[in-house]
Amino acid sequence: MKFDDKVPIYYQIKQYIYQEILINHFQPGTKIPPVRQLAIDLTVNVNTIQRALSELIDEEILISKRGKGNFVTTDLQILNQLKENIVEEKLEIMYTQLKNLQISSDEMVQYLSDYIKKREENDHE
Amino acid sequence: MSNLLEIKNLSYSRNLHSILENFNLEIPQGQIVGLLGANGAGKTTVMRLIAGSFLYRRGTISVQNSQTVAERKSKVSFTEQASHLEMNAPLSKIGDFYNEIYEDFNLTNFKQLLAELGLKIDQKLNQLSKGNYRKFVIAVTLARNVDLYLLDEPFDGIDSMSRKKIIASIISWKPDSATILVSDHHVADIANLLDSVVVIKNKKVIAKEAANTIREELGQDIETYYESYYGEENDD
Numbered sequence: 001m002k003f004d005d006k007v008p009i010y011y012q013i014k015q016y017i018y019q020e021i022l023i024n025h026f027q028p029g030t031k032i033p034p035v036r037q038l039a040i041d042l043t044v045n046v047n048t049i050q051r052a053l054s055e056l057i058d059e060e061i062l063i064s065k066r067g068k069g070n071f072v073t074t075d076l077q078i079l080n081q082l083k084e085n086i087v088e089e090k091l092e093i094m095y096t097q098l099k100n101l102q103i104s105s106d107e108m109v110q111y112l113s114d115y116i117k118k119r120e121e122n123d124h125e
Numbered sequence: 126m127s128n129l130l131e132i133k134n135l136s137y138s139r140n141l142h143s144i145l146e147n148f149n150l151e152i153p154q155g156q157i158v159g160l161l162g163a164n165g166a167g168k169t170t171v172m173r174l175i176a177g178s179f180l181y182r183r184g185t186i187s188v189q190n191s192q193t194v195a196e197r198k199s200k201v202s203f204t205e206q207a208s209h210l211e212m213n214a215p216l217s218k219i220g221d222f223y224n225e226i227y228e229d230f231n232l233t234n235f236k237q238l239l240a241e242l243g244l245k246i247d248q249k250l251n252q253l254s255k256g257n258y259r260k261f262v263i264a265v266t267l268a269r270n271v272d273l274y275l276l277d278e279p280f281d282g283i284d285s286m287s288r289k290k291i292i293a294s295i296i297s298w299k300p301d302s303a304t305i306l307v308s309d310h311h312v313a314d315i316a317n318l319l320d321s322v323v324v325i326k327n328k329k330v331i332a333k334e335a336a337n338t339i340r341e342e343l344g345q346d347i348e349t350y351y352e353s354y355y356g357e358e359n360d361d
Contacts, residue, residue, distance in 0.1 A: 005316050005346035008337045039296045044317045045157050046301065
């Protein structure tokens with residue numbers, strides 16, 4: 001995994017784990033790899049992984065079972081909330097950038113739906 | 126968290142030439158800390174002083190509350206201790222030798238480290254390439270079970286594949302409670318690995334910061350942070 005060295009590594013690891021959960025690589029109720037294995041896979045320090053995991057545990061996205069490891073929550077409400085939050089974060093970036101270009105809300109909707117159509121046509125070719 | 130390493134008011138000179146003056150440094154247990162500075166800034170000297178290879182007259186160095194040289198030596202594993210070896214010997218014989226002289230040396234771990242790093246036990250030391258020699262040094266250093274590991278420029282002059290293997294060994298073999306001080310002048314190599322960095326310049330520690338703080342509060346990458354203390358002058 002390639003990190004952006006200007007952004008705290010633990011934060012990027014959290015984003016990585018969110019993504020693995022959203023795309024079902026880490027499925028609800030299953031155990032995620034052990035701390036040291038994640039450290040080796042992502043080439044970062046064990047402390048950094050621990051920091052990321054402890055925040056995910058605080059967010060109740062992961063459940064820590066003593067002596068057994070860390071498991072993805074089975075609480076669908078939390079998982080749906082996670083998805084919403086992440087989508088919203090991405091939209092927020094796009095919205096801010098387009099607003100800075102003085103694009104109105106109506107235009108924005110139009111541009112987005114045009115873009116989606118165009119993208120789908122291109123991807124089909 | 127308690128400090129594993131404490132250096133207080135250390136001054137050191139050699140041949141009437143002052144190298145460190147009122148040098149202070151505290152490192153908490155369990156961290157991986159980058160010791161950064163230009164060539165000649167004193168990184169190796171600091172490590173030799175901690176490891177007890179150099180003696181000093183003024184100041185104190187304590188490792189896990191031990192100040193005497195003999196006690197410190199038993200708590201510190203230093204890459205430089207793997208130099209000055211009989212060059213014609215196979216790695217197995219060198220492992221046996223270390224097993225004799227260090228009570229905390231783990232021969233099984235040593236062999237496993239060699240295997241992970243892609244070295245063979247019957248290879249002779251003087252037939253190793255530069256990259257493989259560096260790997261061997263890491264294997265010897267990490268095969269001791271100590272509180273503090275001092276890795277002096279472990280990636281100097283080696284290719285990126287060897288570097289990746291060495292980094293993986295450091296991550297997988299570092300005991301949770303152990304502390305690592307690693308020096309490097311190409312910070313980008315190890316930036317992902319570090320909990321914090323210490324910058325040495327003009328005989329002192331001029332900056333010390335947690336990696337997260339550098340990124341989160343200063344909005345910088347580690348290399349930029351380091352270079353802000355050195356500028357363009359240190360282009361080696």
